[in-house]
Amino acid sequence: MERDQIIKRIDELGNSIMKEIDNMESPRMSIPQRNLNNIKFNKAKNLLELGDKKSSRSFMNIAHSKKFMQTVLIAGKCKELVERNKTASIRELYYQLKHAITDSKENTFDDQSESDPLIVDLETMLRTLREELHLKADDKGTLIGNIVIEDSGDFIDCSRLGRSGLSIPSIVEHYKFHDVKADYVLVIETGAMFDRLVEEKYQQKNNCIMVSTKGQAARGCRRLVHRLNHDLGLPVIMFSDGDPWGYYIYSVMKAGSMALAHESRRLGTPQMKFVGMTMDDIDTYDLQKVTEKLKDIDKKRISELLRYPWFQKKEWVKQLNLMSEKGLRIEQQALASKSLEFVAEEYLPQKIEKSQLLP
C-alpha cells in the first residue's frame, strides 16, 4: 500500500473519533476479534484468516478508557512515522510514547506489554501490515542466489555475496527485484544447512535463491518469501528438520499463524511445497542410525498438529502418524552421515527433479 493510503486510513479513524466527540457521543473503535473463535482456516486458499467478529472499544467505558487513549497515541505516532518516512522498532515506539502527555507525571504506558497488543489492534483495524505503519519487529534470516535486489538506491547482486549472503531486514516493503534468473526459492530451516548448501554451491548449480529462516521465520523473512512467490511467480520449496517443530515452521510460512491470522494473506505463501525431511526418508535413504527418539514434548506437539485444520491433508496426517509410530525424528543435518555432499548432490536435486514434494 502507498504511504498516502495508510495516512488516509489513520486520518479516517481520527476523523470518526472527532465526529463522535463533536456529537457529544462516547468515541468508539471497532476492532476485529483475534481470539480462536474468530480464526478460520480457509481451505480453498490454504490460509488462516480472521473472521468478521468485532469488539467495540469505547472511551467512556472506564474499563476501556486507558486502552482507548493508548491506541490513539499509537495511531498518532504511526501517522507521524509514515509522514516523516521513518520506521521504529516496537520497543522504540513504546519508549517514544511512555510519557507522551505533557504536564503529566503519569506514565501513558507502564510496560511494552501494554503497547504491543494495541499495535496489533491498530494494524487489524486499519487492515494494514505492521510494516506499512512503519513499525518493525526483530530481523533474522539470510538470502543468497541469482537475483538483484534494489534496496534504498543500491543494486545488490545476491549471486555475488561470497559465502556470506544478504542479511534480511525486518522491513522488505521497499525491496525492488531485478534480473531474476532463478528458477525457484529454497527455504531452509537451519543456518548450518544453509551454510552446507552454500559451500556446495547449490544455489549456483541448481539456479535457485536460498533463504535461511534460522528457526521460526521472522516477519521480514516471511514477507520476503511471500513477495518472491507472489510478485515474481517463483515456486517456493521448504526444507526443514523432520520433527513437529520443523513441520510447524513450514505451516506458518505457508498458511500463516494463529497470532497473526489477520496478516496471513500478506505473510503466507500458500503455494509453497515441502521437500523434507519426511518420515519416509528414513527408510528410503537408510538413515535409521541417525534418527533421534521422540521426547514427551515432541509427542505432545505432534498431537497438537494433528488437531490443526491446516494439517488435515492425507500426506501430512500420514507423516505425523508415521512419526508417532516410529517414535523417531530426523534432522536435516543427519544427511551428513551419508557424506557432506549427499544433501546437495543427491537428496535435494533428486527429490525436486522427481517432484517428490508434500503439499
Next chain:
Amino acid sequence: MERDQIIKRIDELGNSIMKEIDNMESPRMSIPQRNLNNIKFNKAKNLLELGDKKSSRSFMNIAHSKKFMQTVLIAGKCKELVERNKTASIRELYYQLKHAITDSKENTFDDQSESDPLIVDLETMLRTLREELHLKADDKGTLIGNIVIEDSGDFIDCSRLGRSGLSIPSIVEHYKFHDVKADYVLVIETGAMFDRLVEEKYQQKNNCIMVSTKGQAARGCRRLVHRLNHDLGLPVIMFSDGDPWGYYIYSVMKAGSMALAHESRRLGTPQMKFVGMTMDDIDTYDLQKVTEKLKDIDKKRISELLRYPWFQKKEWVKQLNLMSEKGLRIEQQALASKSLEFVAEEYLPQKIEKSQLLP
C-alpha cells in the same frame, strides 16, 4: 594459520600415538586443562588466558579409552576436512562420526554432547581455532559500512548493501579486506538499534563500519571484529544496553570468555572501548523516566561481574556500583524517548568526539 600447518599439527598428534603403539606403550594425549583453576586474566594484555596445567588422556586407562578413541576419530575427520578444503558444522561432524567404525553396530558417539567438548580438547591441544580445523558453530550478526570484503572470489562493497547489510558467516578466515576507508568500527548489541542507525545513515555520516551482534556475539562475529582491529588497525567501539548483560557481552568481545579462554587471543579485541549506555547517561541525558527497575536476576549478575578480575577497573566498578545503588538499568532504545534521531545525531557522535569512552 595455513592449511598445511594445521595438517602438520594433526599429523604430529597421530604420529606420536603411532610411535607409542610401536613401542608397546599406552598411547597418550596431553590436553590443556580448561577448568577455572587454569584460567587466568592477563591484566597487561587484557585477555583471559589458559594456564599451563595439563591433563593426560591414556588409551589403556579404561576410564579414558572411549574418549581417547573419540578424540582420534575427530582429529581424523578434521584432517580430512582440511585436506578436502571442506567445512562442517559441529552437528554434521557428530553425524559423520556417529557410526564411524565399520562392521560394528556400536555407536561411537551417542550424543553431540560427547563430541562437542572433545572438539574443544582438540583445538586446545593443537593450539588452533576451531575454524582452522574447518569446523563451524552457528552464525549470527550483520555488517554494513565503508569496506570491500573479498569473499570466495566476490568483491562485496559493504557500503552498497542498502539497509540490509552483509550476513556474517560462522567462518571469516577467508575474508580479505580491500578499500578500507572507514575510520572505526561500531559494534551494536541489538538488531533494532543497528536498524535505527542504518536508517539514520550513521555509518555514512560518521564514516564507520557497523556490526550488529544481536545479543551475545557468535564466534564468527567476534573473529571478524578481532580481524578488523588486529589486521586493519581500526579502533573498535561497543554500544550496548546499560545492564549487566550488555556489559558482559562487551567484556567477552574485548577480553574473551571463560569457556573459550584458549581462543581469547584470536577472538578477543583488547583495544576495544565502550561508549554506552552508562549509568551516568541517565542523569546526563535526563533519562530517569525511561529506566527499568533491576530484577533479582540482574542484581545477582552484577555481583558476579564485580567478582570477575577483568571488571576490576575503577570505571567499571563505578558503573556496576552505581547500577546497584540506583537499582536501575537502561536500554539503548530508551534514547528514542528524546527523539528517534537523537542517538545518531547527538548521543553517539558527541560521546565519541569527546572520547567519553570506558576502557
